[in-house]
Amino acid sequence: MKKFGKKVHPEGLERLGILNAAEEHWNLSPAELIEEALKNGEGLLADTGALMCDTGEFTGRSPEDRFIVKDDKTAEAVWWNKINIPFDPQKFDKLFAKMISFLEGKTLYVRDAYACDHPEYRLPVRVVNTQAWHNLFSHNMFLRFSEQELAEHTLEFTVICIPEFEADPVADGTRSKNFSIINFSKKIILIGGTGYTGEIKKGIFSVLNFTLPHERQVLSMHCSANIGTEGDTAIFFGLSGTGKTTLSADPDRNLIGDDEHGWTDDSIFNFEGGCYAKVVDLTRQKEPEIWDAIQFGAILENTRFYEGTRTVDFENKTVTENTRTAYPIHFIPNALEPSRAGIPKNIFFLTADAFGVIPPISKLNKSQAMYHFISGYTAKVAGTEVGVKEPRKTFSACFGEVFLPLHPTQYAELLGEKMNKHNARVWLVNTGWTGGPYGIGSRIKLTYTRAMLKAALTGALDQVTYKKHPVFGIDVPQTCPEVPAEILNPRSTWTDPEAYDAKANELANSFVQNFSKYADFANEEILAGAPHAEVTV
Incomplete structure (x- = not known):
């Protein structure tokens, strides 16, 4: 066996049972990994110097093929459903053994890195890849150890990613040839049959979504975050198409991170590098x-x-x-390093409401914040997703349901506790339509949305009059600097106010129906945040 790179940690791959790899490449630099990828025919260089690669058959995650080993550690804690699919421990052991055997004689790329840019919550991660560009992805997305830390850290979770290894569903207990399986007891994630790198990143995110809230009372969040010159931290939740990346990438504020964060008693921190x-x-x-x-x-x-x-x-x-x-x-030039900042003063829930109902900005009380957090609402319109022709309501608990091993109410209750303790304000921001639904109304101007965020961040919206929305009960500001007053109240932007009322009740009804699957687990305070809709079947 030949070893290359920086293999300085005393524990090698033998701890996994990998004894006969042809080559082991440890912690290679980006330049070395790019050389390997080009040599292996894994990709091409773009004229900017970036490495362009294909993920193969799978160009996104496959939630139906993501499993969690059901054992003493997870049986009572995990929210078992169509997203958190139980996997038999004995089946895991057999599949793990098959994958280890598959790696005999292979060239492997190994990286030691960590998640969580907070010294008390670091999660060391070892990633074993058969493709060099996947190892480069791991270098880019996880946090990078110093030379001394490489040698001295304690190993925690291991990710084994082998796109070339395909499962036999009948023998291995998977749904199809591709799979991602988390074993919390053995601290191993197995990924096979797919070349989509997001499975690596989101596998560790799912781990943190279990361990941090369940074991350490840290709220894990699928959000972006930034901080202003006055030290005011803001976080942005939102599904695809809501403007989360665009609005958090503010040239006048420093970026903390664009996707995954934790909220402790004294700070928030980025999970990623x-x-x-x-x-x-x-x-x-x-x-x-x-x-x-x-x-x-x-x-x-x-x-x-x-x-x-x-x-x-x-x-x-x-x-x-x-x-x-x-x-x-x-x-990113204005990225904050280390990616850690103080307690957020403002929390933004972003939605692209294609039905023209949700106000451009509104303030939520604690009950409403927890309710809307669990709801995770937006709408898909034509062009945002294959097959979408008409506006489609989309709900994703905590703005990231597919990554939540625990029940959504547990994350919402943690959010409520932190709102109480730190007096954080929560705003619901509609980056979607006004003056009518998609096809009739128009998209809210980005300049107006930025002005509303600025007013919230600077405290300008603390000085204005609010009016409760008649259906959703949220507080709507009646004026906002640099924003026409008439667009702040969506009903007044419709040519037919009664049509607005009907659409608002229809949307509220969808909220209530969607929430019914969580209601048995929600406390009275969360339920009090529901819109005032007459539910129809």
């Missing part, structure tokens, strides 16, 4: 920070070049609309 951003239709004008970050060391996934060039055509969606880039966070 990088960014994994969508690049479909990317332009320098729309996203200058992301555009400039696509440089040597960055990865591009499933993009295509203009014919006869090495210049990326970001409008090309022939492979997927889920084209992405992965780069270290320090590729």
Whole structure:
């Protein structure tokens, strides 16, 4: 066996039973990994220096093929459902053994890194890959040890990612040939049959979504975060298409992180050391920070070049609309390092309401915040997702349901506790439609949304009059600097106010029906945050 790179930790792959690999490449630099990837035919260099690779058959995560081993540690704690699918411990052991055997004679890329940019909550992670560019992804997305830390850290979770290994569903207990399985007791994640790198990142996020709230009372959050010059921290929750990345990437504020964070008693901290951003239709004008970050060391996934060039055509969606880039966070000029800041003063729930009902900005009390947090509402419109022709209501608990091993009410209760303790304000921001639903109304101007966020962040909205929304009960400001007063109340922007009332009740009814699957676990305070809708069946 040949070993290359920085193998300085005393524990090697033998702890996993890997004894006969042809080569082990430990903690290679980005340049070395790019050389390996090019040599292996894994990708091509774009003219910016970024490495462009394809993920193969799977261009996104496969939630139906993600499992959690059900044992004494998880049996009573995990919220078992169609997302958290139980997996038999004995089946896991057999599949693990098959994967280890598969690695005999293979060239492996190994990386020791960690998640959580907070010294008390670090989670050391060892990633074992069969593809060099996957190891580069791990270098970019996780936090990077110093030379001394590489030698001295205590090993925790191990991720084994083998895209070439396909399961036999009948023999192995999976649903299909691809799988991602978390074993909390053995601290191992197995990924096979898929080349989509997001499975690596989200596997560890799912681990933290279990261990931090369940064991340490730290709220784990699927959100972006930034901080102003006065030390005012803000966090942004929102599903795809709501503007989370755009609105948190403020040139006048420092970026803490763009996707995953924890909230302790004294701070919030980034889980990651990088960014994994969508690049479909990317332009320098729309996203200058992301555009400039696509440089040597960055990865591009499933993009295509203009014919006869090495210049990326970001409008090309022939492979997927889920084209992405992965780069270290320090590729963003205003990124905060270490990625840790004080308690958030303002929390923004972003929704792109395609029905023109939700006000452009409103303030939520604690009950409403917990209720809307569990609801995680937005709407998909044509062009945002394959097959979507008409606006479609989308609810994802805590704005990241597919990553939640615990019941959503546990995260919501933690949010409520932290709101109480730290007097944090929660705002519901609609980046979607006004003046009517999609097809009739118009998209709320980005300049108005930015002005409303600025007013919330600076305290300008503390000095204005509010009026309760008649259906959702949320507090709507009647004036806001740099924003026309008439757009703040959505009903007044519709030509037919009665049609607005009907649509508002219809949407509220959808909220209540969606929440019914959580209601048995929700306390009275959470239930009090529901909209005032007459539920119909």
